[in-house]
Amino acid sequence: INAICRKVARKVVGVGKQYSEEITAGRVTEHLGIPRYRPSMLEEHNQIGIATGLAWTEAGGELLFTESTMMPGKGRLTLTGQLGDVMQESAKAAMSYVRSRAEQFGIKKDFHHHTDIHVHVPEGAIPKDGPSAGITLATALVSNLASVPTRRDVAMTGEITLRGKVLPIGGLKEKVLAAHRAGVTTIILPKDNEKDLADIPKAVLDVLELHLVESMDEVLKIALVSPLTALLPSQDQPDSQISNSDDQVTH
Incomplete structure (x- = not known):
């Protein structure tokens, strides 16, 4: 102006x-x-090896698509897309987590002996960094290795640990608003970020399905088109979801 x-x-x-x-x-x-x-904007179709993350930028929130593909090789992990040191560490942590749980995900436990993995975050001219893409990276890897598509209408943000725990992130308001703007209907967020939802307009929260999670198992149950055998619903790991009809957290 x-x-x-x-x-x-x-x-x-x-x-x-x-x-x-x-x-x-x-x-x-x-x-x-x-x-x-x-x-x-969202992808047009559910696809294998592609997960939708959320990022914070100076212009506000933004969707962050993460692509994963595999080819014959000797276990090399290639990271491209101008990823910063912290984001590269997140990708390595995500890979170690997937390798440690491979058999439970229906993936051959020795896949890394004969397979190279390439992870790319598009718009390579733009630098990217931070730990909040951890669960997005892990989801893309599992989707790729298990050959299960991800849901195109699901976006996520959260740091991952080697044990698959989901840790809180920053810039939640901007990320949720960006997802809403792009047409995302379901968002996966760290449980510890629940308090930050108070900063988001109620009109936006009312039209979104928000899942507050503590583990990657919960993330994969929501993000993948079909559940992995080892992650079928159980009473041990309930999912926390924001119910938009009564604005309460249900367990």
């Missing part, structure tokens, strides 16, 4: 006080140039 006002003011100085101009939506590009920010 300031930029537009300055340009109009210059015209007033040059033409005179009689100058007037109506700024419509169609004329915004004329004054400010082409949009610099392109909001991300």
Whole structure:
């Protein structure tokens, strides 16, 4: 708005006080140039090896797609997409977690002896860092190795430990608003971030299905199109979900 006002003011100085101009939506590009920010949108189909994460940027929240593919090799893990040190460590932690649980996920326990894994986060010209993509990375890896598609309408954010625990993250409000803006209907969040939901408009929370989780087992039950055999519902690990009808947490 300031930029537009300055340009109009210059015209007033040059033409005179009689100058007037109506700024419509169609004329915004004329004054400010082409949009610099392109909001991300959901994938069109459920796919194997692709998980939708959430990131915080200076422009607000953003969807963060994580891709995983495999090929014959000797266990090499390749990370691309201009990932920072912390995010690379998250990817390695996610891989170690998946390897430690491979058989329980229906994955051959020695897969790393003859398989190379490549993890890529698109928009490689943009630097990315932080631990909050941990559960997204792990989900993409499990989906890829177990050949089970992920749900396109699910987005997630959370740090992962080697034991598969889900730890809290920052920028929750911006991330949830970005997911809502992109058409996401289900969001997986760390249980310890429940208090931060108070910062999000009720109108947004009312149309979202929010799952507050403490472990990767819970994440995978929600994010994958079909459940892994070892993760079929049990009474040992209940899922915490925000019920939008009565605004209460149910267990």
